[in-house]
Amino acid sequence: MMQNTGYRTLWRWHFYAALFVMPLLIVLAVTGTLYCFQPQIEPLLYPQRLLVEPQMKPRLSEESLLASAAAAMPAGATPSSARVTDDPARSAEFVFRLPNGERESVYVNPYTGVVLGTLSVERRFMQIDRMLHRKLLLGKPGELLMELAACWTLVMIGTGIALWWPRETARVHELFWPKLALRGRPLWKSIHAVMGIWLAVGAIAFIVTGLPWTGSWGKHFKSLATTAKLGAPPGAWGGLPLHSTMPGVNGGNGTQAGESAEVPATKQQKQSAQPVQSSNADSMPGMVMDDMPLSNVPWAVGAMPVPKAPVHAAAQRLPLGRIVSRLRSLGLTNGYEIAFPQGRDGVYTVSYFPDDPQRERTLYLDQYSATVLKDIRYRDYGPIAKAVSYGTALHMGRYFGVANQIVCAAISLGLAAMAVTGFVMWWKRRPAGALGAPSREREGPPMRAWKAALVVLGIVFPLMGLTLVGVWLIDRAMFDTRAIRKARRQTGANV
Template identity: 35%
Template sequence: MTNPVITGQGAVSETDRSDLYRAVWRWHFYAGLLVLPFLITLSITGALYLFRDEIDNFVHADLKRVAVQQAEAVAPSQMIAAALHAHPGKAVKFTDPPRSDASAEITVATADNERIAVYVDPYEGRVLGTLPDRGTVMWTVRYLHSLRYFGPTARALIEIAGGWSILLVGTGIFLWWPRGRKGGVISIRATPRRRVFWRDLHAVTGLFVGGVIVFLAITGMPWSNVWGGKVNEWANGSNFGYPSGVRVDVPMSDRKLSDTAKTSWTLEQAQIPESTGADGAAPAIGIDAAAETFDRLGLHDGYTISLPGSPNGVYTGSVYPDDLHQQRVVHLDQYSGKALVDMDYDDYGPAGKWLEFGINIHMGQQFGLANQLLLLAACLAIIAMSVSAAVMWWKRRPARGLGVPPMPSDPRVFRGLLAILVIGGVLFPLVGLSLLAMLAVDWTIRRISKIRRHPRMA
């Protein structure tokens, strides 16, 4: 017999409450089993990437930093000529110095079909050195953070980890709920020698950082393969992949903006227009005139110019500074110098604006140093929470076994929890598939446990 906690119609017994706690605890354990290794890796790489400019400028100071001079910068064509003289090939991009003490960067496609970044002193037109294209320390960290080094299949894990992280936070809040308990709610008891210390460290840290985990999981989803790709396709609008509200009446090529240079998430599928004077009637304006036009149009310092790759190609100026409202992409006809398409953040559709705003915060850009420090603290807290979970599990695990929390006495208590999980699986397809896989694993574990307890029933 059990004493009901609430008497009368709809009574809830202690057994019912215990069963619900066990069910939530069991799935919190599974979520942690899947997510914690990713949370630690993403937190370490994410914390480093928050300070990408500072770290790159320090590590690659000999390439990225120059002495400020009173003289005017030499023309872009002169810097490109110096880069090609030192490293023969074809120039494909020119990146304007973002600051007065920064170098220019010319991307060169070599005869070996490789791309290198050539750094040039803008005051003297002197080549400072080279790196592989996107070969800085922070590009390496970024690719590790997004699992890009491990191929599209591995990158799909981002969506799975993001969905299970949300489940981890939701079930964690339920397990943390005081239920009349005073200790370990917002304070940490005991010492590291005792398991209760690690339990409190895990729970209290999770309480304060849980909202950040959910935010980072949702704003990290745009880079996932399945969910991110479909939402990107929807958010870009219907006009050749440009954001809703931008209407252009110019010939369009089959090339995408993401094929030529780094771009914002919203514009990855946007197509590039074509120049219309390829009949030879007018000469191309050249890189110097294109740069002057971009300066006159007011593109933020540090913009990149993607050079025309064919007679129908265009000069594409793009820049994505910390201030979202300074984001801009302009395509110039390479013969007339006319701006064929001019887009900025205000041209994005509502979904694009909200997603870009979230991504900007996720990357530590939107609110300057305060944004960086807040997310750095969150990353450190996530690492502490993950490590404390591992220590807590290690201390409570059985001598021979994984230490999966016990099943509820009434399996029907899973129904409500599974309904929530199914909804999440519909919204995030890869999460749904991983849920089915985990249900199969859970069934297998229960079956093996039953056979061990009752060998004759096997």
């Protein structure tokens, strides 16, 4: 009946896509749902460390809290970042780099200075969940595998919609509601098809908003967007040397804390900035914002170089409290992270990654004067970066509160249910001892639109394009092998 419509060809590709995607989709769904509810889950997991009893007395200074945290660390541990909050019921958190290269979070009671405990940054539950979601805890290979799974999900959704599409006149309720009167595999098929249609838009949205953060395609996409001035802010450094200036050294003008570098540069500053622009001497080779010891960095600035300059004469770095006060005067009071300067010419790097993308900020402060070297905001982003920021907030369930979390969880768990129903359908249909892939059509239609769509996907996502070609070649080889065996059997029977 459907031999002339390409139905079996679509079903075959849907089967291959699902065979690869479904196991990974369950991992993505479960880990993604858990990560959406991180704000609620972590205080339940670590209440003794994260939560404190609010008190009427003022909080201790940041320097005192940092000193208490440092005293609890082994010799050789160095502070790498601090998370600042004004929530009276939350502890102060500092992250240290241990001599063995691992990172440890230290939690301190902000009213008493008592150390509440520590947590491994790499081994805390939500970090493990996040790395499972992004790379299956397998490093780069796992990251590429998850990226492929996302791309192949597009094939699965596209073929699934095509298989569902009515070929005869049907009532609307029959298309969008399962036929519960059916039994056995037809019932599972009806549930699977209808559930897939309801979830299709959300699933595509998840893929589109998640791909910019992937390690291969996402990295190149970010670089391309930045090059085209559609991602990172054009001229992000504003012609100023992005490094801390030693007082009285190399043109240091003694700027006081409270003054901002967002003013016209002096002739001397411009002269000192010129070599920096031409040689990129104030950036660590190969190190970008995404490499910083910060849990979250806005997508738009992830590819920006980390400030670094040659070492000069000794000078006294401003304490953390002065930097926090400076940021408070700039409107930042809660929910941001500060990465400490790396070296004598490093800068304080501040990342503010709130629920509302329009309030994202990335700041660089001179470690000796608290001068604002750069304050990058949402309004400075290119159009692609703005869209990605909104997509990220929705993808993570942060943009419109608990309702956003519930929607994300419903879509994620719905996709996991799709995997289960698809497996049940396959199990009920497959022949014993065989894979059970749908058979080929003897004389299928050209399906030019379908083939063109696959070519476009393969070009846009090159890694997926390679696997598409690989699957096609394997499928073709298997078909040819079966055809040869069948011909031999027929020849033998005739003889």
